[in-house]
Amino acid sequence: MTISFLILALGLSPLMAADEAKPAPSPADADTVKMVEFFIKAPVSDLPADHIQDFMAVDPDTLPKKLVEPFKGKRLELYTLKQEAAGKKRGVYRMPEKDCEITKDAKSDDLAALKFAGYQEITDDEEKCVEEHTKCNEHDMLCEFSLQIAVETIVLKNKKKTRIRHLFLHQNDVLMGVVAECREGVGGQTNFFGTMKPTCAGH
Numbered sequence: 001m002t003i004s005f006l007i008l009a010l011g012l013s014p015l016m017a018a019d020e021a022k023p024a025p026s027p028a029d030a031d032t033v034k035m036v037e038f039f040i041k042a043p044v045s046d047l048p049a050d051h052i053q054d055f056m057a058v059d060p061d062t063l064p065k066k067l068v069e070p071f072k073g074k075r076l077e078l079y080t081l082k083q084e085a086a087g088k089k090r091g092v093y094r095m096p097e098k099d100c101e102i103t104k105d106a107k108s109d110d111l112a113a114l115k116f117a118g119y120q121e122i123t124d125d126e127e128k129c130v131e132e133h134t135k136c137n138e139h140d141m142l143c144e145f146s147l148q149i150a151v152e153t154i155v156l157k158n159k160k161k162t163r164i165r166h167l168f169l170h171q172n173d174v175l176m177g178v179v180a181e182c183r184e185g186v187g188g189q190t191n192f193f194g195t196m197k198p199t200c201a202g203h
Contacts, residue, residue, distance in 0.1 A: 028062040036063060040070045044081065052078070073116025076108050080117060080146055080170050087144060092174065092198040094136070100143035107142070109150040111166065119148060119168040122179055127167050129182035130175055136200035144200070146170035174198050 028036070032054075039047060039055050047055075056075060060068050108114055122130075127147075131137055141147035148168040155161055169176050178197060 025059050025062045036067055036071055040074050069112045072110055072113035076113050077117035092196045094144045094200045096140045096144050102142045111150055114148055114168050118171045120171050122167050122169055126179050126182050130178045134198050140200045145175050146173040
């Protein structure tokens with residue numbers, strides 16, 4: 001199956017009502033579990049388009065515990081693929097609206113799922129460097145690109161809790177080219193890897 005066909009299938013997938021209250025679900029049946037196991041293991045190009053909607057609609061709370069994190073990661077990977085394909089159509093020059101809508105289905109605060117889906121962590125300084133050289137602020141990157149913000153709560157030795165913010169970009173995001181330049185200290189260049197640098201306008 002081609003990637004473009006997969007993206008079309010994703011476009012037909014129903015949105016998940018994550019915020020709706022619901023009773024405890026019944027465990028997934030054997031066929032659903034087998035389907036999820038296949039999707040988790042298979043490359044994106046080998047996924048059957050006629051089962052995309054079924055996979056995306058699975059409630060992770062119904063799955064065996066060992067499949068929950070890989071399932072969330074694969075689902076996030078598919079939503080990210082759709083988001084990146086839409087971004088490529090818009091090109092590198094973006095004009096995000098001031099209050100642009102952040103696609104909830106393509107966002108996650110699950111560290112394990114993010115890593116499974118191919119996201120790479122970046123530092124606060126690297127994010128600032130990207131902002132300086134693309135004119136894309138954090139909200140722009142959440143709307144137009146694959147930026148993810150995950151907040152982790154940890155317990156310190158004194159038993160007090162603190163929250164740590166983690167920033168992630170998908171490994172195929174065009175902004176990762178800018179991050180690479182920032183890491184090399186050449187963020188001021190106008191081109192990277194032979195392509196135009198993404199730019200946000202309208203601020």
